[in-house]
Each structure stands twice: as C-alpha cells, then as structure tokens.
Amino acid sequence: MDNDQLVEQVRAMRPWHQDIEINDQVSSGKAFSPDGKLLPADNDNVSLISPRIRFERRAEVLYPEGLAGKRFLDCACNAGAYCFYARELGADYSFGFDVRKHWVDQARFVQQHREGFPADRIEFREMDLYELPKLELEPFDYTYFSGIFYHLPDPITGLKVAADLTRDILLLSTSTATQAGNPLGLTLAYESREKVMSGVHRLAWFPNSPEILVEILNWLGFAEMKVTKDVSNHKQRNRTEIVAAREKGRLEGLEGELKIPLVEGARPHIDWM
Numbered sequence: 615m616d617n618d619q620l621v622e623q624v625r626a627m628r629p630w631h632q633d634i635e636i637n638d639q640v641s642s643g644k645a646f647s648p649d650g651k652l653l654p655a656d657n658d659n660v661s662l663i664s665p666r667i668r669f670e671r672r673a674e675v676l677y678p679e680g681l682a683g684k685r686f687l688d689c690a691c692n693a694g695a696y697c698f699y700a701r702e703l704g705a706d707y708s709f710g711f712d713v714r715k716h717w718v719d720q721a722r723f724v725q726q727h728r729e730g731f732p733a734d735r736i737e738f739r740e741m742d743l744y745e746l747p748k749l750e751l752e753p754f755d756y757t758y759f760s761g762i763f764y765h766l767p768d769p770i771t772g773l774k775v776a777a778d779l780t781r782d783i784l785l786l787s788t789s790t791a792t793q794a795g796n797p798l799g800l801t802l803a804y805e806s807r808e809k810v811m812s813g814v815h816r817l818a819w820f821p822n823s824p825e826i827l828v829e830i831l832n833w834l835g836f837a838e839m840k841v842t843k844d845v846s847n848h849k850q851r852n853r854t855e856i857v858a859a860r861e862k863g864r865l866e867g868l869e870g871e872l873k874i875p876l877v878e879g880a881r882p883h884i885d886w887m
C-alpha cells in the first residue's frame with residue numbers, strides 16, 4: 615500500500631482517538647492534517663490524543679534500562695498506541711485488548727502497515743476486561759489501566775483483574791467525580807453503551823478522589839503509590855493518574871505525590887456485633 619492509499623484507509627477508519635505513527639510520513643493524525651491535529655467536530659466528537667511523550671518519559675524513569683525482558687499489558691488498548699510504544703522501548707511482548715471491534719481493527723491495521731517501527735510480538739484482542747482471566751495469561755511487568763475504570767459496572771473487580779496479572783507496576787488513569795463530604799466514595803453514573811469511547815455495561819462509577827484509589831490499590835497488594843497527575847478543579851469531572859508499584863521504594867525518582875494509605879486507626883470501620 616503506498617502512502618496515498620494508506621491515508622485514504624486511515625481516513626475511512628475514523629474516528630481515531632490515538633495518533634500513532636505508521637511510517638515516517640503517515641500517522642493516524644497526519645492522515646488528516648500535516649500537524650496531526652483533528653478536531654472532535656471532525657472526528658465524531660472523539661478527541662485525538664498524542665500520548666507518546668508522556669509514555670516515554672514515565673518509562674524512562676520506571677525502566678531506565680528500557681523494557682527488554684518485560685511483558686506489557688494494556689487494558690482498553692483502543693488503537694494500540696501504548697503497546698506499540700512499549701515494543702519500541704524493547705518490551706518482549708505487548709498484549710492489548712479492547713471491547714470494541716472498531717478500535718481493535720485500527721490497532722491491527724497499524725500493526726499490519728507499520729514500517730520503521732517494531733510491530734512483531736504484539737497481540738490485540740477484541741474482548742471485555744471481565745473475560746481476561748479466562749485467557750490464563752502469564753503475568754505482566756507493566757500494566758496500563760487508562761481510561762477504563764469509570765466505564766465499568768464493577769470497577770474494583772475490573773481493576774483486580776488487571777492487578778492480579780501485574781507483578782511490578784500498574785498505571786491507573788481515570789476521570790474522577792467531586793462529591794463534597796464523600797471523598798472516599800464512588801459516584802454512580804449511567805452511560806451510553808453505543809458511543810465508541812464509552813463502556814458497554816451502561817452502569818459506571820467515578821472515584822471521588824485519588825485517595826479512594828490509593829486505598830483500593832493498596833488492598834490489591836500494591837505497596838507504593840504516587841499521584842502523577844490530579845486535575846481537581848472542582849468541576850463535576852476531574853482527572854487523576856496514579857502509578858502503583860508492588861515494592862516499596864520502587865517509585866523513587868518518579869515525579870508526583872507519594873500517597874500513604876490510611877493507617878489502621880484512621881480507616882472507616884464497621885464493627886458488627
């Protein structure tokens with residue numbers, strides 16, 4: 615396929631959420647404009663993001679020797695950007711899955727046509743997070759759980775599915791809700807099952823603060839947590855990003871606010887008679 619045909623195909627596959635390089639001239643964003651920008655109004659209301667730099671900066675700190683010998687898992691992989699970046703940094707294997715055919719088709723299209731970047735030892739699956747344990751996969755070193763927590767009817771079980779497969783680091787990026795007086799709660803929401811960026815179960819929950827996520831991650835067996843982004847501007851929906859590590863001290867050097875889970879005496883307790 616020459617570049618003109620590639621561009622035509624990429625355009626036909628819109629909307630795109632992730633700008634990914636396919637060769638040194640064509641990316642899923644550059645197929646629409648020379649600077650890779652595509653407004654939501656021209657993209658079925660989906661925002662196009664370029665997450666490469668953020669991914670690479672974080673990986674440089676967490677894995678200064680690169681990702682050689684590491685297994686990378688991306689939950690809700692969309693068009694597969696993080697799986698491709700992890701392979702570029704030397705990961706042995708990347709596995710990404712998404713519940714929507716639309717996105718998995720994009721990921722496989724990029725994989726099939728990538729030139730000048732590694733595209734082998736990457737697998738994509740169209741599947742629901744809750745089905746993941748059935749695959750009985752080997753554990754992963756580094757897991758992305760980005761943009762999926764708040765699309766789940768039971769986000770704690772969902773996060774546990776990913777955590778149980780993670781032996782080193784898990785990145786959790788999620789929208790949050792502001793609920794005065796209930797920082798350690800989850801806020802109920804209903805979402806469309808049909809919109810391409812949404813979940814498929816209709817019922818969804820927004821965490822009310824980074825602190826509630828720290829408690830859940832600690833309960834899931836992570837010893838150290840850092841909030842690397844927290845946009846709490848007191849509007850209805852905010853954004854939080856937390857990096858969690860199995861081992862204490864593992865996140866030294868990573869910029870962010872170290873979070874200590876609640877100590878026993880401060881934990882909300884219910885003592886039934």
Ligand SMILES: C[S@@+](CC[C@H](N)C(=O)[O-])C[C@H]1O[C@@H](n2cnc3c(N)ncnc32)[C@H](O)[C@@H]1O
Nearest residue numbers: 690692712713714742743760761765812813814
């Ligand atoms: C906001 S996008 C986030 C995409 C990507 N992870 C990122 O950070 O750029 C939400 C993604 O979650 C996927 N998704 C929603 N519910 C899912 C589920 N139960 N299992 C797997 N993927 C799901 C959607 O299809 C969509 O690709």
